[in-house]
Amino acid sequence: MTPRVWLAAALLAVAGAAVHWGLPALAPAARWALFVFAAAVVGWTVLELDETPVALAAALALLAGGSTSAGHFYAGLGDEFIWLLVGAFVLAAVLQSSGLAERWALQLVASAATPAALMVRLTGFIIATAFVVPSTSGRAALLLPVFLALARAVQAPRLVRALALLFPSVILLSACVSMLGAGAHLVALDFMGRLGARVPGFVEWIALAAPFGVASSALACVLILRLFLTRDERRTPLALPRPERAPLTRAQWGVVAVTAATLLGWATGSWHGVPAPIVAVGGALLATVRPLTGADLKGTLRQVEWNLVVFMAATLVMGEALLASGAARGLAQALLQPLALERLAPAALLGLACLVALLSHLVITSRTARATVLIPTVALPLAAAGADPALMIFVMAIGSGFCQTLSISAKPVAMFASGERAHCAPRDLAGLALALLPGLWLLLMLCAAVLWPLQGLG
Template structure:
């Protein structure tokens, strides 16, 4: 998980809007970071002296990791692995737990999904789908909604918002070339990263943060969330937020005349044959269908993904070699997730979770916050967190554990609280550095969009999505759960 400031490679050496730091701040930042880290460690030792030694060490490691993720330029994965090693040395003493984390089922699921995504991308299916769909449409508005639907579908195949954003660069380039004005190009440039980020919530593999959330809920509360369960709850919200955001972008940045303007795109490239004659198309479809019908056949989703990934690289079937696909896999994210699994195990083993509930959160059972106020607070924190923590997975790793503990202590529905936080943290396009897709599309072409455009868009999307989250938490998700019960 590279820092947004140095991704993609084409941006290296450039300064993104909002990332400028003065020479003075650069000089004193290490000293401030060290002071915060030392002060936090000492404060936990003194204030939390009632905790068991292992629990105190766990809390100190968690807080130091938070400092590393938020106040330093250290790589997120480096910080996570360092914290996992520290947890092994000073808390659990179980080296097997650290090594076994890389063999966790979620790691293999994510790896298989990366392999399938590499084959899907190399096949050119997405580009052809966009060209074929757009070939039947003419207006800017209709093409924008078709793009939203296609981006929503890719959340079930590509397990990375950065990967989906990179996959869509050629599609944006083809559309931008035929745009009638810079304003229309800007609208499409804003549409791609916005929909990529928001549509990820439709699928548990749509973002690495989702797998972290699922694992934390299971380890901290014992609640199991299957693939189909997530999709049933997540797809309606993802579709609503994505199409609503597309409508807002079109109306905020384009006039009615510009929305209805004709946009003539070239027809899709059929040199590789129709989509239904591509083996990788049917392999990906079979895997997704297998995931959705798990309650019927009982086959583990990870096994289905691995079988599909292997089938995609059979000679004469796969568009690229298995070795090249492995090179494209985001190994950094896999290691990050493994480290977070090790940390979560350490929190449970040390008794930190139970201690925090007993000492800090148990008094809230008296009802200081109503369920509605608690949900609203979680949603607001999630929506604003990207301003300080510029990594979706890091935001989830930092915010979810205490949120789940508080939810348990106050008697709130743990799954609803997790969905609230995950859906809120998915909105992260206020700053160029808030998400990699935002940084990428902001630098495609000359002035694709400015920092001011992002702030203007975010100022509208944040309150709209806050209301949308509250509607889903209070009405739609409980209704869906009651229908499934």
């Protein structure tokens, strides 16, 4: 066996002993839930296994050990967040195949006179895509053709490197502006609901998270301009090719109408009372009416990231088992005493939560898996020490968006950093992440300590 396998086996043995002898007061179902949870974390981190099979195996193990029921296991795929995700994926696939995103992006930046203006406009456009495309990898696939077209046009290696850093950085940091921006958000909302906290709606989520998402994306843009381009390079005149000016086709107008109607339905949910998942499914059906948009349901469903959908369903089952069995509460109490978290001031608890959320990508590469791990092991123990549970969960969900230190830290980073030739080096990613970290920590602290409590969270 390899050293990695030996390490995994040793960690599982330690976890099993700790759960069995360290938490004797917990029910067997709760202890089994904690052990399965630990095994999933080891699979994701030490063994670096694919996150979906690990999560699905964990859900099956929880069912076999009595930590969850067959009804709750099946309910994972029927959860409202799963239907919201599927509907949004279908809508995003139709939007991508229509070519509208690439066309609009190139039209937006065509008149940019300098690299600085180009990157500012791109930052705004990338942020906007978070409202219609679920998952960061989906947005990366949508925007990769835009990057490649610009890379061919500018013919300046240092500017291409800056663009290769800008695209994934803004994709990842701006994902938080929408509740559909990442699967981690849906995991956080599910935990909030199960704990009895108020669950933000589509518009309320934007009001809470958009300030952080926009400010952090702007910070990344400024740092990339300052660190990777000289003053003269930032001001060098650009001559970008003129984009296509032909009028939109009938099918493209149909895609525009369906997308706008779906976004309007999500935004006005509190008025008409139709849940966001139902709006998403309705929008997906309209988007796959061939006479209207040129797309059909059968072909579009092939483009849905079913791997992420199944992963989300399995993680929801894991979250339900941890809470319902009492495992999360027992773990929080067990961590509270030896770490003396209750002695820390509220500001220290918040600062610790923000730091852990921002650094967790160095250990757990999947954003949804990070939320699944951090909420019961960090957010709930800090809540037991005196912090607000909903606020801690929200901090974990938002802070986990910082994950561009390594090319393996997130799929968008790998997509833009690699290719026919490397567009940016590992030292570029690490240098940008190191420069971003202090600013992001301060920004997250400011939002969590001031802005979000003023908005009713915490």
